Amino acid sequence: MLIPRGVIALDETYDVVVVGSGAAGMSTAITAKQHGLSVVILEKAAQWGGSTARSGGGVWIPGNHFLAQSSGESSTEELEDARTYLRHIIGPFAATDRIDAYIDRGPEALKFLADNSALNLEWVRGYSDYFPEAPGGRPGGRSCEPKPFDARRLGSDVDTMAPFYTKAPMNVVVKQSDYRWLSTGLRHWRGPWHMFRIGARTAVAKLRRQHLVGVGSALVASLFVGIKEAGIPVRLGTALRELVVTDGRVTGVITDQGTITARCGVMIACGGFDHNAQMREKYHREPAGAQWSIGATSNTGDGILAAETTGAAVSLMDDAWWAPSIPLPKGPWFALAERSLPRSILVNSRGRRFMNESLPYVEATHQMFGGRFGSGTGPAENLPAWLIFDQTYRNRYTFAGITGRAPLPRSWLNSGAIIKADSIAELARTIGVPADALESTIGRFNEFARTGRDEDFHRGESAYDHYYGDITNKPNPSLGELSQGPFYAARIVPGDLGTKGGINTDANARALRPDGSVIPGLYAAGNASAALMGHTYAGPGATIGPALVFGYLAALDLTAAAAEPAHP
Structure with a gap:
């Protein structure tokens, strides 16, 4: 049940206080409540759903029952393959205990949440893991997405649900399986x-x-059914200011409206520091990056900062769930398919290609930063970057939501986000790159397109590259000549879906000090916690998947804490 903004009684007490109403927060709340604990959700924004509501809604949890129903995978074999896959791609940043908890308990967590909400997913057939050729990788993919959801089931609560960032018209639901x-x-x-x-x-x-909603909106709406049916209070417009610590244990939270005591513990699930310019300057050396994030605007690192005051350690703070984006006048456009379609290349200010343009988006942005994990590690060697394409590309493909042959909005051209020119040389001069270098780069790329083999960066060799390619384009779905003018350049900036760095946690989502010891009563999940995936990204939904699973595991640990004599 929603409680009006700013209405709170002083000195309330619950078993569990959840800060944040995205996937991690709702997973924690539903699980704790169904195990007999009293729970309240605090949400800083005037709308519930967090960044999850603004996402594509993908869920990457290997071996789950929705996946098994569609793909017919053996769950035992699938779990071991997924374990191998995660350990391989995460490498030295792999936390073995957390990976094992995620793999072994993930199907159980998703089944429990589905049984106690309206969550209903389906396999996105063919949406490859991001590294399908790695040991344990799946070219056919492991990602699931929510089925379209009738939001009438929420009653008036739909009015305060955070919108999907594209704000699609009512009932127009474009699933991930459609978008390709x-x-x-x-x-x-x-x-x-x-x-x-x-x-x-x-x-x-x-x-x-x-009132159909899809993708991230469908995911949070279906979970919110579980919140409503369990009678869990959700306090909108209620920001965390401080954590209450008693004898070394976190025992509550302080908000603008008052103090709430948590008998068993506090879950920090209020997202990263996407829109905190000071933190982005400190860790990413790019305060302007906040304007290119599509994470919830209320994500300003409050939970991370509060946890640090209790002694919590943080890590991965220089990284994010990066998303190469086009800075359009009305906001950043996440360039997902645009980079993989034939007859396009990505170049730096020197007019040179610097990567396989079809790379998964986190890795692609790492390459924009010069191959390092985040912008905080040094100069951004390949920025500014430009996506170069020709008129045939425009005629054939949808670009930033504009269908082929339809004219691009004049505001895009006037803003400088998109540049148009009759020749490559003119385009180069306009965007400030050496004309001879750009012409040479395109000439070399065109040779690769004719042979179907990218000898420089191997674009089109991975199954993931082909997912957003053009399967009618031969001999390589990802390669095509840039030859027909006019030519275009779209500015590409390091946008993100949220930051990756946060509170260090263990396999039960308990917050940890720098020495690895547990801070009693404090938990973290979602983007408020240091990412399970380390500096990489396993596949579509590998942010939401861990958020759901570790919210569930935290609630089970809180349930165990409630049974201890010291915490009746």
């Missing part, structure tokens, strides 16, 4: 087919007077 084919327009029969499916879904919903 929409990006290639009419090039393949699946494009028109998915357009028809979206239209039919919208028409049926209108006839039924439904």
